[in-house]
Amino acid sequence: METSTSSIIYTTKSKRQTTPSDVRVKLDPAFNRKKMERLEKDIAETWKRRLAELPSLFNGSKFRLHSIEEKGETLTLNMGTTCYKDFQGTNLSKDLLILQSQGLSDHDDSQAYMSDALGVGALVLTADDHMVLLYRSKNCGEDTELWDRPGGHSEPKNLVGPIPAEEIDLSELKEDAVVEELFNSITEEVISEVNIPADSLEQPGILGIHRSHLSGGKPNVEFLMKCKLKASEVESLYKQGCQAEAYESEKIFLLPLEKALNAHSCDLDLWNKMAAGAKGLLCLYNMYRHRYLL
Known part of the structure; x- marks a missing residue:
């Protein structure tokens, strides 16, 4: 399986997937995006328009x-x-290619001016081998009216409180806490988007990381998360509609895993209605399956 919508930058090196004990983080302001006066004005204008x-x-x-x-x-x-705000104004900018060219020219890095907010997503695999897909509503800031895997972002506010990104002192963040937040965030997204209880979910493992070409190279960490419930049970829980982020999706699709893995060749209508994150995740799982399970 190949997808032109993403580039794979990391795949797990273990059958047990990549676990928290395998992950390290280096936090440094040097890893923030570069700024330009004109770009900051454009970001502010874009955000004002998007809020409207x-x-x-x-x-x-x-x-x-x-x-x-x-x-x-x-x-x-x-x-x-x-x-x-910066993600909306850079990775999703109409001037994306210009910004990437400027990054290459100024810093030898096409992503230098990009927000590149780190996303998380999961292949939630039910006890009877179905994959959870959600149809993103117009209430979402990206990938609307597409089938996507449960996911979102790892949140610094869970470690430092709701302060602006530019006020976060990275030197005060502990590496272990950031790694823990990364893994916790995908579990919280699955609970709040699908309404699956925490005790029905196994610990997530990282399958890999890809960058979405449809979101300006946005990076996404993709996890495998096994669920103890059957597809029909997951569907029933979702339809209760009491999950915290029910507004982010309109409907659920419990797709047999084999059909999901072959959608790119056997069900082009579905494949073409999938978000880049879901396609990147399926590509990573297919690589994992061929390497460790077959």
């Missing part, structure tokens, strides 16, 4: 993935901070 279009948008702080390092089974994430 979608008042429910919220400018929370996010972690920014600058790069990764690999040594054996150890994965190191080089991270700074950013915010959702």
Whole structure:
């Protein structure tokens, strides 16, 4: 399976996937995006326009993935901070290609001016081997009216409180706490989007990381998360509609895993209605399956 919508930058080196004990983080302001006076004005104008279009948008702080390092089974994430306003104004900018060209020219890095807010997503696999897909509503800030996997972002506010990204002192953040937040965040997203109880979910493991070409190279950490419930049970819980982020999706699709993995060749209508994150996740799982399960 290949996808032109994403580039794979990391795949797990273990059948047990990449666990918290395998992950390190380096936090440094040098890993934040570069700024330009003109760009900052454009970001502010874009955010004002987006708020007028979608008042429910919220400018929370996010972690920014600058790069990764690999040594054996150890994965190191080089991270700074950013915010959702900057993501909307850079990665989703109509001037994206110009910004990336400017980054290459000024810093030898196409992503230098990009927010690159680090996303998280999960292949939630039910007890009877179905994959959870959600149809994103117009209330979302991206990937609307597409089938996507449960996901969102790792949140610095869970470690430092709701302060602006530029006020976060990275030197005060503990590495273990950031790693824990990364893994906790995907569990919280699954609970709040799908309404699956925490005790029905196994611990997530990282399958890999990809960058979405449809979101300006936005990085996404993709997890495998097994669920103790059957597809019909998950569907019933979702339809109760009492989950915290029910507004983010309109409907659920419990897709047999084999059909999901072959959608790119056997169900193009579905494949073409999938978000880049879901496609990148399926690509990573297919690589994992061929390497360790077949």
